[in-house]
Amino acid sequence: MEQNFDLPEIHTPENLVYTKTKVLTDNVMHYCPGCGHGTTHRLVAEVIDEMGIQGQVIGVAPVGCSVLAYNYFDIDMQEAAHGRAPAVATGIKRVFPDKFVFTYQGDGDLAAIGTGETIHACNRGENITILFINNGIYGMTGGQMAPTTLPGMPTSTSPYGRDVKMMGNPLKITELVAMLPGTYFVTRQAVHTPALVRKAKKAIRMAFENQKLNRGVSFVEIVSNCNSGWKLPPVQAIKWLEENMLPFYPLGDIKVNGEMVSK
Amino acid sequence: MEQNFDLPEIHTPENLVYTKTKVLTDNVMHYCPGCGHGTTHRLVAEVIDEMGIQGQVIGVAPVGCSVLAYNYFDIDMQEAAHGRAPAVATGIKRVFPDKFVFTYQGDGDLAAIGTGETIHACNRGENITILFINNGIYGMTGGQMAPTTLPGMPTSTSPYGRDVKMMGNPLKITELVAMLPGTYFVTRQAVHTPALVRKAKKAIRMAFENQKLNRGVSFVEIVSNCNSGWKLPPVQAIKWLEENMLPFYPLGDIKVNGEMVSK
Amino acid sequence: MKELRLMKGNEAIAEAAIRAGADAYFGYPITPQSEVIEYLMAEKPHERTGMVVLQAESEVAAINMVYGAAACGKRVMTSSSSPGISLKQEGLSYIAGAELPCLILNVVRGGPGLGTIQPSQSDYFQATKGGGHGDYRLLVLAPASVQEMYDFVKLAFDLAFKYRNPVMILSDGVIGQMMEKVEIGEQYARLTNEQIDELYPWATTGKKTGQDRRIITSLELDPGRQEKHNLKLQAKYKKMQEEEVRYESLNCEDAEYLLVAFGSSARICQKAMDLGRAQGLKIGLLRPITLYPFPSEVLNDLASKVKGILTVEMNAGQMVEDVRLAVCGKVKVEHYGRFGGMIPSPTEVLQALEQKIIGG
Amino acid sequence: MKELRLMKGNEAIAEAAIRAGADAYFGYPITPQSEVIEYLMAEKPHERTGMVVLQAESEVAAINMVYGAAACGKRVMTSSSSPGISLKQEGLSYIAGAELPCLILNVVRGGPGLGTIQPSQSDYFQATKGGGHGDYRLLVLAPASVQEMYDFVKLAFDLAFKYRNPVMILSDGVIGQMMEKVEIGEQYARLTNEQIDELYPWATTGKKTGQDRRIITSLELDPGRQEKHNLKLQAKYKKMQEEEVRYESLNCEDAEYLLVAFGSSARICQKAMDLGRAQGLKIGLLRPITLYPFPSEVLNDLASKVKGILTVEMNAGQMVEDVRLAVCGKVKVEHYGRFGGMIPSPTEVLQALEQKIIGG
Amino acid sequence: MAKVKGDVVIDIERCKGCEICNTACPNQVLSMSTQVNSKGYRFAIKVNADCIGCANCAIVCPDGVITVYKTKV
């Protein structure tokens, strides 16, 4: 039996530093151990909690590993067809301009089948928040190549590594949408270290605050891990992410207050 | 009766300076008087003629005013569903890597319903030529707003002028595709004056020459007029184009030999 | 007296939508129905009633905008013509699966593929049997006049909300493009958000404190529960069959020969019937108004009385299958069709009846 | 002896495609059929035979890539599952309209909407009646074993080219995911471009000097000519009905009760039949192999001999309509279905037969 | 410098009277007819003998109506 290091005496409300927000339900998430989807869910829920807007948010999660997001967020939610979340969110926001609407989309969803919907919702400047979880792979369907898969990276549909000559180049859709006049805030974040989590949360907060001000699209990419798809244990996956994903998808703000951030 | 200024005596083959290429059929085109589609068709046909590749070209024209392009080009052609020409061209080029494949698409086609196909064919670097006729409107269906319609411009679905707050911003898709690694040559041209026609033809020629070298996508935008949709007689439409379209869609090369042209 | 106007069917749909208190229209232009969005845009419904009208980037986007707004308990619609409706099949299946109310107008043109822009009824199967995947049904209304184009909009919204089911108005280029007299009805107010909260507790309007969150989805990974959901849908369709069958019967009382036709074909058959009656032929006309649920019972009854049935459709023979299923071998059922944008004339219908049924 | 392997249905499809000399596959991942593209990618068919395999950005793109390559006279295929197949409806209608040969595999899952990933047969209507717009038909093959998954690929390509018509293999999660023994057939060579030019003069391979250009289109603005085109299509479908009906009949000679089922349901029914026969019930099984053209004639014949017919489908009752249309009231026809990913067991099928037909 | 003489041949049945050739001609050689062709369009006609065969008209004509000849005289 392990030794007991509990300090029950300090477990008082005044001493509480951190606990799971109530905007997440108590359901255990179906994500694989260490998957960044969980962390990102938590941040979104915390922002909703802290802004006090639980009753005014409508979330849209399309197909992808996060298709069951509605089991975890304690808010009104819609499940959308693969790739169509920005259109669904447009429909919601147009009839409820005063509610907060966000989409939560994977890279396959947002940057492959949903390219048209993504570009056009951004171009129209729909006043919504788009959360874009880029794990470089189709997690849900078993690790197929995504538009964001890195050159040479093996997946179940590029078993010998992505051959860009045959399969095309990885798509930096975040840089593309930043070029559109309808986006107001475009940023790329990650959530695998405490410092990054804190920054990502600030970005998500800003993305929701912008909705109050009717600024157009706020677009937050989260570069994340897919342990199952990458076939790596979580801690190694994070290392791989830092060494391979981040050089290709560098973190940081791309567009703030409607202006490109100069590099 | 008008006076006769004919000089039949100089009508000899040696003196022939210009005549319709045989790569265009003798069918009278169904386009409205003065429509830039006709001119662009002619240039494409002349390039095919001059390169001597009539027997190796497969053209793809999707829905739009040019849906009947196959009546005019004397080459093998496919009619494609609205927006899907780049996918169709991908299918062709992948099974016939040695043929010349081009798409001929309107702005509604290429930049609205076909956004996903456009972006992804460009991103994959399919070795094809894309001709993009931007007349700022849906000509064929009776002058509805296109993604490229200018702010304030009236169309049948923006009868009081395009209100960008409600209907979104005009989309400069050409600038977007130039950002993708799969495009090799991206240019914006026009065909309403003799000088512009000459330049445009050079660009189209280069776009086809690139295919021989397996360079990826060559993308030629032609800023054109839609007299019917704009409800202006041809000569006035050209004036309107110069005064309104060109400032927003400036002519010139955007990417040459795979490198962005610095401005 | 109500206001009378001469309107195109497509315009009548648009005006009716504003008057029915529709909250939103999302669509993409395509001939022969672009007048719907054009009329709406010209009318500035955002000023008249606050209705939202948005030209989407594609039909796929449009139907998914409908999904999002319908899930909010709003009265939402879209319109298109055949190729565009095909693109909406995935979205429709989702909407049916998630049990969302909405209105879809299909002004049918000749197919397959790009086909022709001329009128057709060749999307009957797609509309009634489910062109998308999975066991679902649309409730399908087939107007035969511009007035019905107008009237069926409110009816469609009412049925859509009664059943939480998408309702399709299956029209065609004739009804969409023709002008007829329309009696314009009253302006119904759009529901307020409070009314929506009260009437549609399933709608995602923002979670209310102390209440459960609302989830709109068509996903159920557990097959047992998915089957339950399917059974619920089937029960709903059965209820529609019991309560919502609509048809018009003309001269069926003494009919020896029965024409069955919907939409513009029924108009043509009416003239054919008149011509035939003038020649002493006892012809009746049964016009299904709901194509799903189909008026099978009345047809089965009529089958016992008449000597033969001819369906007239602007297609290669689609509704004829439902007529045969209804009639169950009791009497001969034949099909007469023109297609690819061709419209049968009353005289040729009469000839077909004589050849295939009376003589045959 | 031929090579024997144990393979999943989805893998058998992929191997068969390479061996049949397929030129290209374009597809987009979706459960439960992603093994098709995964197997292909792992096999490097570009090295084995020169076959092109490309993961498209969407199902819509995939079906249009198929269109482009098929128009070149190449043997091209795609695969998906229900929601993805819905997205392909416009493309399929275009392909049918332009009369292009190709192969589409649908490994059906439960719907509507996102539904479930478990097996289903609820896309029968979509496959057989035309989920897209316009009067067109796919030729539909329903394999009931992994061996048939393999064998039907070459058959499908042959039929597709014989008729210049898209052929669908309508499978389901059971057949796609199960492993069985497969006899691997020979490697057919891909056609050379010269052979294509000779065999398929309609294909766009680049205009030959002195010959007419080739045009692939589904557009015909003139309704008269479009109607002619439609009549040509209808004549082709009629020919299919005459020449291509395929079915398997088990124990039908002395059967008093008939089960009708396709695909994996037929496997279950076979077991149910065995169980019933063991109890002395004279049960037969008719398994349609072509769902379109449907084996109506044989069913009509059998209807004169049996006391009742039960269709067993993993859906809410779709093929049953075709059985009723075939039988034309001669004998009672009932449907037993499980759906939403639920699979009927042989015993429950037997019970249903007893309740609905034998007892009923 | 040798003087250049040009001439254009106009396929009036193809012409749609858009007047674009006209605008492009350096020597105002072209104008529109008062009559219409069988499609109901006025068509381009020559109104002087100043053509230099520069082909400007032909290369801007959307309908490929104009054939151009040029010779040095």
Next chain:
Amino acid sequence: MAKVKGDVVIDIERCKGCEICNTACPNQVLSMSTQVNSKGYRFAIKVNADCIGCANCAIVCPDGVITVYKTKV
């Protein structure tokens, strides 16, 4: 500077044993159990008393497993 004392409460049934908390902890407070929970996962446990309540572990935990307390002593 007042000394800080922290403690974490781990909801072991939610834990999936991904070890990310572990990596993030400045004081190596956390490690994985040898036993598994009912889902078959090893779970995070405290292996010393050095927790300073910095919450690093909690905010990187994908599954919201960890509650953190902190007090000045």
Next chain:
Amino acid sequence: MIEEIIIAGFGGQGVLSMGKILAYGGLMQGQEVSWMPSYGPEMRGGTANVTVILSDERISSPILSQFDTAIILNQQSLDKFEKSVKPGGLLLYDPNGITRHPVRTDINIYRIEAAAEAARSGMVKTFNMIVLGAFLKLKPIVKMENMEKGLAKSLPLRHHKLIPANMDAIRKGMELAEPVAVIA
């Protein structure tokens, strides 16, 4: 009363609006009306036609192959629709641009030089109203007061100032209708 009419000509000749104004006139007179155009902006530069029916009873088919009256404004339309006039019916045409004239002998044929008159008077836009006037002269199925009401209904408010000119054109057309061949 039931009158089944086809009006056919070039796209720009105001064929559709002529039909619409006539239909609106009928509506104002309490008649049932239908107006069914050939449509398709996708076909450019072609001909346009519209079927208009005015009737005291509910109209069955809005699409017909035989007409009481054909109003014809160009050669193509004449070639196409001459044969569709019911025996004893009326064919009214503008001879401008017509080279092959109507030949049937079992129908009443009239001409209206509307193009010439419109050019003469400088009121090119009222061309179609002149034609309509000729028709109403020959078949006075809608009263002039109802035509005026119909015009008011079918023209947007900002064009109401044009109503008098249009009514004048209708009256002019009434004067100008000329018989070509009238059956006994």
Next chain:
Amino acid sequence: MIEEIIIAGFGGQGVLSMGKILAYGGLMQGQEVSWMPSYGPEMRGGTANVTVILSDERISSPILSQFDTAIILNQQSLDKFEKSVKPGGLLLYDPNGITRHPVRTDINIYRIEAAAEAARSGMVKTFNMIVLGAFLKLKPIVKMENMEKGLAKSLPLRHHKLIPANMDAIRKGMELAEPVAVIA
């Protein structure tokens, strides 16, 4: 001969490959075989099961609700499938992690301590082959030589060096199968 088997456990326990190797063994022996997994990468962290049928005749339904043999590797699967064993059939389970043991009295119940043995021998990867060995001991429907051929067929070439270890594990499992309750 026909043997209808369900194998069920956690995702990571090698349930599917055990079934596949058994099926390949049957195939090598000239039998008809079918292998039908529960599938769905979309459901993570759940249980996995596979139905394997070996038969001398053509196999009808690959999906069954009753089995000759259930091979059970965790509690959930035991709870789910105990009742699906045909009377007189076989239930073979690994007691590791099992708290609620089987209770039926009309079937033969055997246990195989495969997890413990695999841990003991340090060959965690051969866990499922130990279980398979126990099964083949109890129902010797596939000869060992055919199992070896089956392994060779089902493993990729680069893993063929592992065949002897796997065969050893099968033999080990044969030794370790223990009766729990055997009907008369």
